[in-house]
Amino acid sequence: xxxxLGKYAGAVAWSYVASLGLILGFVxxxxxxxxxxxxxxxxxxKRQGKSDA
Amino acid sequence: MIALLxxxxxxxxxxxGGFGLGLAFFLLVAVIVPLGVGPEPATLAKIxxxxxxxxxxxxxxLSLDRIFALDFEDGSLDLLATSPLxxxxxxxxxxxxxxxxxxxxLVMAAPVLGVLLNLPLPGYPWLVVSLALGTPALSIIGxxxxxxxxxxxxxxxxxxxxxxxxxxxxxxxxxEVVKRGAAGMAVATPLALLAAITAGALALLxxxxxxxxxxxxx
Amino acid sequence: xxxxxxxxxxxxxxxxxxLLPWVTGLAxxxxxxxxxxxxxxxxxxxxxxxxxxxxxxxxxxxxxSISAWTMMLVTSLIWLIRRHHVxxxxxxxxxxxxxxFTVIGLVTGAIWGQPMWGTWWAWDPRLTAFLILALFYLxxxxxxxxxxxxxxAADLTSVLAIVGSVFAFLSRYAVLFWNQGLHQGxxxxxxxxxxxxxxxxxxxxxxxxxxxxxFVTLVxxxxxxxxxxRRMQALIARERLA
Numbered sequence: 001x002x003x004x005l006g007k008y009a010g011a012v013a014w015s016y017v018a019s020l021g022l023i024l025g026f027v028x029x030x031x032x033x034x035x036x037x038x039x040x041x042x043x044x045x046k047r048q049g050k051s052d053a
Numbered sequence: 054m055i056a057l058l059x060x061x062x063x064x065x066x067x068x069x070g071g072f073g074l075g076l077a078f079f080l081l082v083a084v085i086v087p088l089g090v091g092p093e094p095a096t097l098a099k100i101x102x103x104x105x106x107x108x109x110x111x112x113x114x115l116s117l118d119r120i121f122a123l124d125f126e127d128g129s130l131d132l133l134a135t136s137p138l139x140x141x142x143x144x145x146x147x148x149x150x151x152x153x154x155x156x157x158x159l160v161m162a163a164p165v166l167g168v169l170l171n172l173p174l175p176g177y178p179w180l181v182v183s184l185a186l187g188t189p190a191l192s193i194i195g196x197x198x199x200x201x202x203x204x205x206x207x208x209x210x211x212x213x214x215x216x217x218x219x220x221x222x223x224x225x226x227x228x229e230v231v232k233r234g235a236a237g238m239a240v241a242t243p244l245a246l247l248a249a250i251t252a253g254a255l256a257l258l259x260x261x262x263x264x265x266x267x268x269x270x271x
Numbered sequence: 272x273x274x275x276x277x278x279x280x281x282x283x284x285x286x287x288x289x290l291l292p293w294v295t296g297l298a299x300x301x302x303x304x305x306x307x308x309x310x311x312x313x314x315x316x317x318x319x320x321x322x323x324x325x326x327x328x329x330x331x332x333x334x335x336s337i338s339a340w341t342m343m344l345v346t347s348l349i350w351l352i353r354r355h356h357v358x359x360x361x362x363x364x365x366x367x368x369x370x371x372f373t374v375i376g377l378v379t380g381a382i383w384g385q386p387m388w389g390t391w392w393a394w395d396p397r398l399t400a401f402l403i404l405a406l407f408y409l410x411x412x413x414x415x416x417x418x419x420x421x422x423x424a425a426d427l428t429s430v431l432a433i434v435g436s437v438f439a440f441l442s443r444y445a446v447l448f449w450n451q452g453l454h455q456g457x458x459x460x461x462x463x464x465x466x467x468x469x470x471x472x473x474x475x476x477x478x479x480x481x482x483x484x485x486f487v488t489l490v491x492x493x494x495x496x497x498x499x500x501r502r503m504q505a506l507i508a509r510e511r512l513a
Contacts (some may be wrong), residue, residue, distance in 0.1 A: 008386050011325070015382045046511065218442070225442075225449045226445060230488060246445070
């Protein structure tokens with residue numbers, strides 16, 4: 001299924017691995033930061049009795 | 054405005070730290086580079102334009118935090134903000150003071166250091182001209198960087214991170230003028246672009262810097 | 272003082288919350304379609320062999336790197352003029368995303384350059400200009416991090432974004448002047464439509480769309496985080512006063 005990349009296989013493969021790795025890593029980081037922040041905010045709001053209805 | 058200029062000049066010369074340090078640093082760069090890359094005349098001649106410009110640029114960078122930090126700390130900057138002199142004018146004056154104390158000495162010392170770095174003969178006038186045209190830009194750009202970080206306690210490193218990218222066009226064209234001049238080629242294009250950047254920076258950055266100072270004085 | 276009752280952030284949180292699943296879905300779809308199409312179903316090119324497949328990452332990343340900075344410039348101006356907090360926070364949120372795209376552009380550019388030019392790094396005008404842009408991103412992010420007061424930080428970084436844009440633009444042309452370029456007319460002018468035949472162009476467009484949607488998705492996610500962070504700081508500050 002993978003096309004014959006010939007002599008440039010390394011370059012092409014590494015480009016994709018690096019780029020997709022960076023993107024996925026960054027997305028994961030952003031989602032994790034978002035969830036942590038939401039949890040922290042919910043805690044503070046609960047403590048103060050404010051809700052976000 | 055003149056009073057402010059004279060005051061800043063007096064402070065720079067009196068405090069001892071402002072005047073002379075930039076020059077000493079410039080000299081040091083001209084010494085350590087050959088120590089690093091080797092004394093071969095041909096090599097030095099090739100890199101001399103770039104080294105002289107980078108050295109001058111770094112020497113300017115070193116004295117930037119003095120432009121506003123001292124006045125910020127003792128409250129003079131607040132007084133300046135409430136004075137009838139517009140902040141943009143104050144910024145411009147302080148940049149001029151910085152240039153007189155740092156940039157101008159560099160321009161005058163550069164030919165001597167050119168000798169140390171084996172700069173080809175035709176390059177000398179262009180070295181002086183390019184630095185004379187470029188260092189005012191370095192002062193006003195530096196003033197902008199200093200204005201952004203004046204409120205920060207240890208903003209020196211951050212200021213360098215902000216200012217150095219802004220220095221790059223001036224550096225590129227300035228060094229290019231000396232390089233081409235030393236090789237006997239035409240310098241009109243980089244010279245014109247260098248002058249244009251300086252003119253534009255002098256015209257516009259006082260406003261940006263003044264805005265930053267006002268924000269930091271809030 | 273309470274920013275949650277502030278109309279703007281609240282409406283933003285509601286609207287972005289509704290939009291997010293859709294934008295995410297579209298982004299994933301476009302990226303998958305574009306990359307799979309480009310990687311598996313396009314032929315090798317004459318000059319580049321299979322490395323032409325790098326184009327599907329390199330070009331969209333480079334385009335988004337510029338677009339992200341432009342977005343930061345616009346949102347910074349909106350903050351300075353209209354004082355919408357969401358705008359300032361969106362600019363703050365976009366910066367690391369733009370930096371990521373810049374790094375991807377640099378890395379893929381360098382990896383592509385190795386077999387093409389025989390060197391891991393070349394001070395080619397395009398690569399150099401993007402390296403300088405990465406430095407501008409770093410400075411902007413650093414300034415946000417260094418200033419404590421959020422409004423002061425927003426103001427200072429906005430001014431930096433404006434001045435930085437002018438100098439980034441100048442640098443692009445200065446660098447072109449400084450080095451006429453390793454590849455005059457070669458490799459990386461593939462983003463010119465005339466130089467790319469349809470067989471590469473269409474999947475490339477889909478990839479570009481995917482990257483744009485990815486940017487939008489990430490901006491929405493990160494801006495929501497920033498808004499929550501700001502609200503939390505405001506609430507904690509109020510706690511301390513009480």
